[in-house]
Amino acid sequence: MNSLTNLLIPAVLFFALGFLARVIRSDLRFPPDLAKILSIYLLVSIGLHGGFELGKAELGTAAASVAWALALGFGLPLIAFALLRLSRGVDRLNASAIAAHYGSVSAGTFLTAVAFLENQGIEYERYPLIMLAVMESPAIVVGLLLATWSRGREAGAASGARAEGGHLGAMIREAFTNGSVVLLLGSMLIGALASPKSIESLHPFTTEIFMGMLCLFLLEMGMEAGHRFSDFRRVGWLLGVFGVLMPLIGGAIGVVIGHYGLGFDAGGTTLVAVLGASASYIAVPPAMRLAIPEANPSFYLTLALGVTFPFNVVFGIPIYHALSQWAIRVG
Amino acid sequence: MNSLTNLLIPAVLFFALGFLARVIRSDLRFPPDLAKILSIYLLVSIGLHGGFELGKAELGTAAASVAWALALGFGLPLIAFALLRLSRGVDRLNASAIAAHYGSVSAGTFLTAVAFLENQGIEYERYPLIMLAVMESPAIVVGLLLATWSRGREAGAASGARAEGGHLGAMIREAFTNGSVVLLLGSMLIGALASPKSIESLHPFTTEIFMGMLCLFLLEMGMEAGHRFSDFRRVGWLLGVFGVLMPLIGGAIGVVIGHYGLGFDAGGTTLVAVLGASASYIAVPPAMRLAIPEANPSFYLTLALGVTFPFNVVFGIPIYHALSQWAIRVG
Amino acid sequence: MNSLTNLLIPAVLFFALGFLARVIRSDLRFPPDLAKILSIYLLVSIGLHGGFELGKAELGTAAASVAWALALGFGLPLIAFALLRLSRGVDRLNASAIAAHYGSVSAGTFLTAVAFLENQGIEYERYPLIMLAVMESPAIVVGLLLATWSRGREAGAASGARAEGGHLGAMIREAFTNGSVVLLLGSMLIGALASPKSIESLHPFTTEIFMGMLCLFLLEMGMEAGHRFSDFRRVGWLLGVFGVLMPLIGGAIGVVIGHYGLGFDAGGTTLVAVLGASASYIAVPPAMRLAIPEANPSFYLTLALGVTFPFNVVFGIPIYHALSQWAIRVG
Amino acid sequence: MHRLFSEKLVTIITSDVLEELLVASVRKRGASGYTLLRARGAGSEGLQTGVLWVDSNLLMKVILPPERLSGLLDDLDALIAKGHHLTVFVADVGVLGHEKFERPLKS
Amino acid sequence: MHRLFSEKLVTIITSDVLEELLVASVRKRGASGYTLLRARGAGSEGLQTGVLWVDSNLLMKVILPPERLSGLLDDLDALIAKGHHLTVFVADVGVLGHEKFERPLKS
Amino acid sequence: MHRLFSEKLVTIITSDVLEELLVASVRKRGASGYTLLRARGAGSEGLQTGVLWVDSNLLMKVILPPERLSGLLDDLDALIAKGHHLTVFVADVGVLGHEKFERPLKS
Numbered sequence A, B, C: 001m002n003s004l005t006n007l008l009i010p011a012v013l014f015f016a017l018g019f020l021a022r023v024i025r026s027d028l029r030f031p032p033d034l035a036k037i038l039s040i041y042l043l044v045s046i047g048l049h050g051g052f053e054l055g056k057a058e059l060g061t062a063a064a065s066v067a068w069a070l071a072l073g074f075g076l077p078l079i080a081f082a083l084l085r086l087s088r089g090v091d092r093l094n095a096s097a098i099a100a101h102y103g104s105v106s107a108g109t110f111l112t113a114v115a116f117l118e119n120q121g122i123e124y125e126r127y128p129l130i131m132l133a134v135m136e137s138p139a140i141v142v143g144l145l146l147a148t149w150s151r152g153r154e155a156g157a158a159s160g161a162r163a164e165g166g167h168l169g170a171m172i173r174e175a176f177t178n179g180s181v182v183l184l185l186g187s188m189l190i191g192a193l194a195s196p197k198s199i200e201s202l203h204p205f206t207t208e209i210f211m212g213m214l215c216l217f218l219l220e221m222g223m224e225a226g227h228r229f230s231d232f233r234r235v236g237w238l239l240g241v242f243g244v245l246m247p248l249i250g251g252a253i254g255v256v257i258g259h260y261g262l263g264f265d266a267g268g269t270t271l272v273a274v275l276g277a278s279a280s281y282i283a284v285p286p287a288m289r290l291a292i293p294e295a296n297p298s299f300y301l302t303l304a305l306g307v308t309f310p311f312n313v314v315f316g317i318p319i320y321h322a323l324s325q326w327a328i329r330v331g
Numbered sequence D, E, F: 001m002h003r004l005f006s007e008k009l010v011t012i013i014t015s016d017v018l019e020e021l022l023v024a025s026v027r028k029r030g031a032s033g034y035t036l037l038r039a040r041g042a043g044s045e046g047l048q049t050g051v052l053w054v055d056s057n058l059l060m061k062v063i064l065p066p067e068r069l070s071g072l073l074d075d076l077d078a079l080i081a082k083g084h085h086l087t088v089f090v091a092d093v094g095v096l097g098h099e100k101f102e103r104p105l106k107s
């Protein structure tokens, strides 16, 4: 329940080890491809596993989950954008790009939350998994729209924005053919379609060795977060505060949706909170880099990967879980 | 039994997902090394597993399997070469290179067929595994001999061909020290030599996570096939027809050999058919590129990987299985 | 008990297969990153597993193990250095660099010895695992001190050595932030700290697929050893003899320490002997290359990887085991 | 003696996410091919560690007949004007077999 | 027409273990960035197969204004003098947008 | 000031399967070493995606004293004449420490 319990989960400890290795300037290095391989493995495995379980889902709750996921995906970036503009820390285009990250989700954080729940023997609903898959794209679309609007404002003329029209269509297409989206949705579909027996034969691969793969992934992400964290100064403290405040806001909204909107138990509500709180660092950054080249990648990468990700893994998850339990107690 | 059942095998579905990702131009990408790592894993695992089981094989059937495998490996390229020359689609050297691919085998297709059988609870003999290992090399040798002969024909003089003599020896040596051959035969030998207890301790690695690894491999191969498939136009429709006809011929010959020649049941016969039908896209292409530089790699890669491989995985395997059952029924 | 039994362990057979593939000049190739990925996996897995078991260790024996490990780590390089200087095969700086390798350890050899023991159903103490983690660094420090002293001797003046002072501090810091050390010690700590239930959930990853991963690793290391072995001529026969003699000396000292110093049984004593006998080829070489640039890497890599590693894997382990049994019989 | 023919070698270093755009431009501008290498690095946009797709760099090499250089550089300038970060440099090289580099890539 | 500006391109090939030292030197000498590629090879120190960290090579490319070249080469010479093995070569290149290469990397 | 010595830099881009042949030729022609990089690309033989060994490219760099260039180019021409596809280009570079490049690789 307390943060210490969380810290005794191997996945979290490996994240800390990676972070520490950077801090003490160890020469520990991973082949760059390993993180890519591990994230492919993780997406395929949770997709297969989740799709299989969702094959047995109630249609009503599933539809409601999708609807709420869309609401989160479209709404959170707007909140993030407003906050960023209020803080006057960055210009409109950087704000658009950062906002998109916070409307989307981090599978790594989500899985750490699952490990947290399983470690404590807490049951959880499977619907948040659909939400994870659904939430990758809308935030990208909102980010692009915000950027188009911002360019219009900054150019002081609507002409520029209009010229981007066709381009925007292509970008939105890309939001839905994004590699991570295809991998996750595709695997879920396969998990739902394939014969139960054949999915069971995949069990040792998708489930039994899963936690170990997650540990390796978080070890490498810990190193990467450590790298990014040292860029903190370049980002400034105002943005740094945003990187901690925004997940708390997103997490609180997630608790409300999970508990009141979807009627989930403490486990499922925690997971919805984590979806709200986490910021994408795999699917969204390439989309932003391509579509909003004016924004500085070291801003959004430092925030999503160097600030929000570690915050969520170490402090956020137990906080969202406590919040969820409190919401359920209060009713 | 029907093609739909086949399509509900996760491995086949992942192949389709990869193919589809290319078609919708998703930015899904795999680190290039992953396919190489997965194919090393697959060869070692089937080698170990197969060698262990073959340690208990009957010498008579094993010897007969090797003999028939040699017959297929030496015979099929000649049929393929004749067909290609008849179609007048390509010159002699390209025909030699392509022919070698069809005399050899694709481990990926073979393993998908195994998944197909296991998914339906169909028993199968293990001898086709020896055949798989045996069939890699002879087709390479035949391809080289055809090329040498073709060069002689095209140069209009025997002198050229003779000059290549020493070179040819080196090439044939390479057919037998080919990386895939060494890996597969070596692992089989280890599987047969090592103590049963130690092989059992490898079981979780070689067998339990196997299907998952195969899925990842086929996912990436699906993308690669999608890539190659789009080169289809460059190859022309005549070659395209060859890429579908030749596996049907090879598969039919395989059914005859499996059932009448070796007396296998429907499962084993299906696997022999798949050996006849499939075209190599890992072991043979590098050998051809090195030894028949005059041939165009985009011809043989498009055919083996972009046409025949998808055809076999989706349509071929259920067809060969139906043929095998029919042969057994007919007697 | 005899060398043949050893050779029937899959891990050893795969090492031989890799070596053989090089000897017959097969074009078998592994993506270079695979070895790095596998060694990360191996270190994390033995760390987790070992840390978990050591959580239950007796403090007294653990402390004694650490003390003896330090003694080995500091002592063996001095013996190696003396031998190398006596043989007059190399100059002081090369001798310093080589000596450091022999004071440190090879996890690959250690794990092969574990496989050897498990294959024969021999029990072994877990303390040698702490020793493995402890022994990586001291030898690096001794190597650096020897090099500093040697530079002073060769320059004929103390001034050079003194100028290196600050530099030396940085180097010693690096000995303890070495990537392998951080990975192994970190994983052991996590194994000891995390809840037993969560460590159990990692079991399929860290333990069940472990032997298979070790086989792949040794296969690639076999190829690499084969590569290095062919550089043998460049090294000269005197150094070659050192590469076989030094492990025998280190192994014998290890037997004495394991049996008389620590009171281990035949299994644990064998492992201590292997720690004494093996030479590092992952953690130490980069440290030496950076800190003793005057030394020739092809000397220490050929010796550690091309001579001592194969010798230990094939002949050494059964010899050290026989020695251990003999010591116990003699009392 | 070998005749080496003068061509232009353009090298482009930028983020992996631009791969498709660059390839399209190289095809359009009539190069006979292109070569891609994976890279890491650092620059004004910060560290590119190569761990995530977004922080991996690519290094593209394109050999072009001098008269086609200008068109390609136009495209690259346009990308830079949009805000993309590209490191671009051009060198003179002598190639073996210059006809090879005159035949545009079939698409 | 495109104005290409003359800069120096320094290429360094050496063992992976020197990465940190080289990056530090490039930062100190005022380059605007650097690019790293993974390499294998062979030379007087033997085969570098790329299988272990110690036998992997890196290839570093640094573009520098001509007046900053000398400082970087001094550092490289110092490494060579200590016994490190470095293959270093310099070429003249024309870059797009030369201001980019004048701004030293922020550390 | 640094003395930079003039050498020739030969770059060869081709399929991975030619590695052994190229290395053998570089050794024979007296280079002091060579460097290999992994590459992808496209050309007249189609797409080289790097996924399979056969469709991976390698990029080889060899620094040679000018007088040894011709021999190496002869070998490369011979490969091209046999039907192999090689992209080869040569540039002038200034190296640090030219004696290093005079000593042929021990085999």
Ligand SMILES: Nc1ncnc2c1ncn2[C@@H]1O[C@H](COP(=O)(O)O)[C@@H](O)[C@H]1O
Residues within 6 Å of the ligand: D013, D014, D039, D040, D041, D042, D043, D044, D045, D046, D048, D057, D085, D086, D087, E031, E032, E033, E034, E035, E036, E061, E062, E063, E064, E101
């Ligand atoms: N001076 C330089 N020399 C070599 N590569 C550079 C240099 N500056 C930038 N780069 C490369 O170009 C990429 C983009 O740089 P930048 O546009 O400064 O963000 C960096 O990640 C480096 O790989």
Ligand SMILES: Nc1ncnc2c1ncn2[C@@H]1O[C@H](COP(=O)(O)O)[C@@H](O)[C@H]1O
Residues within 6 Å of the ligand: E013, E014, E039, E040, E041, E042, E043, E044, E045, E046, E048, E057, E085, E086, E087, F031, F032, F033, F034, F035, F036, F061, F062, F063, F064, F101
């Ligand atoms: N003549 C050369 N051409 C290209 N690369 C070289 C050459 N000589 C050495 N190298 C590279 O530089 C590294 C170090 O070489 P060396 O200093 O000779 O040990 C080698 O591993 C090669 O990658």
Ligand SMILES: Nc1ncnc2c1ncn2[C@@H]1O[C@H](COP(=O)(O)O)[C@@H](O)[C@H]1O
Residues within 6 Å of the ligand: D031, D032, D033, D034, D035, D036, D061, D062, D063, D064, D101, F013, F014, F039, F040, F041, F042, F043, F044, F045, F046, F048, F057, F085, F086, F087
């Ligand atoms: N114009 C070019 N610029 C750069 N690389 C090229 C060019 N043409 C071909 N290549 C490279 O050389 C390889 C072989 O080309 P090709 O001989 O045209 O099949 C290709 O896969 C590319 O990597």
Ligand code: NA
Residues within 6 Å of the ligand: A076, A101, A102, A103, A104, A105, A250, A274, A275, A276, A277, A278, A279, A280
């Ligand atoms: Na979010």
Ligand code: NA
Residues within 6 Å of the ligand: B076, B101, B102, B103, B104, B105, B250, B274, B275, B276, B277, B278, B279, B280
């Ligand atoms: Na076949």
Ligand code: NA
Residues within 6 Å of the ligand: C076, C101, C102, C103, C104, C105, C250, C275, C276, C277, C278, C279, C280
């Ligand atoms: Na030792």
